[in-house]
Amino acid sequence: MIEIEHLTKRYGETIVVDDVSLRVEEGTIAVVVGTSGAGKSTLLRMINRLVEPSSGRVLIDGRDTLSIPEDELRHRIGYVIQAYGLFPHRTVSQNIATVPRLLGWDRKKIAARVDELLDLFQLDPGEFAGKFPHELSGGQQQRVGVARALAAKPAVLLMDEPFGALDPVIRSKAQDDLLAIQRRLGATIVLVTHDMNEAFHLGDRIAVMDQARLLQYAAPAELLTHPAEPFVEQLTGTAERPFRLLSLTRVKEALEPGDAEGEALVLSTTLHDALARLIALGKDALPVIDASGKAVGRITVERILAHGRLPA
């Protein structure tokens, strides 16, 4: 768990981060969004003390980060940046082994960990362990960057625009992979982005920042239904909001009893995708089945639209 308390950063007269407090629960993803220059990265970099706060403090699992020596603190926190920052003179496996080596793990344990991570990120150890970063594609470099950050099993992972340099197709795959790995490892992640879709896709909670201030920190749906300020509404895309809301809701929550003709939808489908099918097939209703294929009810256009309605 990360607790950020009244964190402020000033450079002379300029305030870059202004009295921000928020709390990231164990095993969840908090996404920090905002326009460039909003102070997102500075906030992130104060968590591992790459930037020293002017005032306020950060607690990780209840311990004030100021009470831990800088280097030791960073060994325990994974850090991923947009440009990855892979060491060009070291191989993939040497890059991944960076922090375990600093921690003095024995050779066997490091080798086993490197292979485990390469497998986890779908990079064949036989092929990739000995390669140098310049021999990798952008997507592979990104995966190695995340693998390197996870090498010493940190409880916390900080990611600064980790997908910013990827093209859209690879990006959404990388986001899905990250979600899967996070669910599996149960890591606590703070991720900075300016891409709203990414924020809604990944965030258990989203922090919206503007001009050094934290405007709202809430679950994605709440951000859409109850934006704290006009800027939040604007940032989430005024016209897009109903659709985003539908993307966050599953068929399960709009299910009604009864039957319908046509191709069945699965309970875990998002309302966004369900509506898309209904429109495409020109239907008002479709049957719904559960994961085992048993019919459980139906979904209607009317119910879906009701879920996309925003409070006045």
Add this chain to the structure above:
Amino acid sequence: MSSLRPHLSLDRLGSVIAVLIGVALFASPFVVYRANRIVAGEGRMLTAALPPAGALGIILTGIGVALCAALLRNPLPRLAAAILGLATVVPIVGWSATFVTPLGNTFARVSPGLGFWLLALAFALLAADALTRLRLGPWVRLAAIAVAAGAIALLLLSGAWNDLSLLKEYANRADSFWQEARQHVWLAFGSMAASCLVGLPLGILAYRVRRLRAAILQILNIVQTVPSIALFGILIAPLGYLATHVPLAAALGIRGIGAAPAFIALFLYSLLPVVANTITGLNQVPAAVTDAARGMGLSPRQRLWQVELPLALPVILAGIRIALVQNIGLATVAALIGGGGFGTFVFQGIGQTAIDLVLLGTLPTVALSFATAIVFDAIIDLTRRGPT
């Protein structure tokens, strides 16, 4: 349709080389004969410089190489032709010296003439061009320089050149030659080592402490603009003072003239390239890499040794290479203030108008610079590839 017409395409550089070879073969003296080491010489054309078989051999080789240079595009046969040319002409000029020198005359001097030099130049140009086009890897280049050095050593040891004036000058001064060679190497490489010892930490300091950077570079830039002779001169006064007033300095061999001021001047000259390239090298380490290194908890010292210096190494080595080659040349001037080195022969030779003696000092200096540059370039390439 001119493109369909069969035609011979001439290589541009090759044509120039072919013309050079032509001039060398038919319009220039192959060797110069002098009755003694300081009088003016008279040129001997190929036919007068060698027995008919030798002259014919050189003419045929020369024409063959000229044709290869002008007509062939593939660098490999061009390189082979150039090497064949050099391997023919270079030993034969020694034979020519033996042939031209009257039997039993120890005063007469025979030195390579314009024709020989033009041929050597043409072949060397052809070889250099072919080598550039072949883009050889660093290991092959290191092997090539080793083979070339071995071939030259073999030629000198075989005695094939013993009747050439250059080798006669050498024979008269064999002891002092090697002593001056050691001195030259000591001046050039020793001062370089000293300036690495000082320059690397200074460069790292200037990189870390931004405010010092401009000041340090400014001072070194000013040092660099002082002409070498002037710098040697400037150092004479303070070192002389030191020697007379500090017994330890005198005991260490520090004097107003001699090797000490030369060593210090060369040290000062080589400081700028080392410091400047250290700063540049460290500066061009990508910001993302240093940021990631900090973020992963590498201490400043670990960042320096594990990330920044390895990545800056090729640029730092390039600085050392520049300084070293410059030092090897500049060390010649040390002789003027009694510092020794190959310059001793150059200045003695100028004093006696004995051009062979000048060459005895010049040729080893050039060869040393050349070999150093090639070896360093190869090492730089090797460090660029990253450890394997």
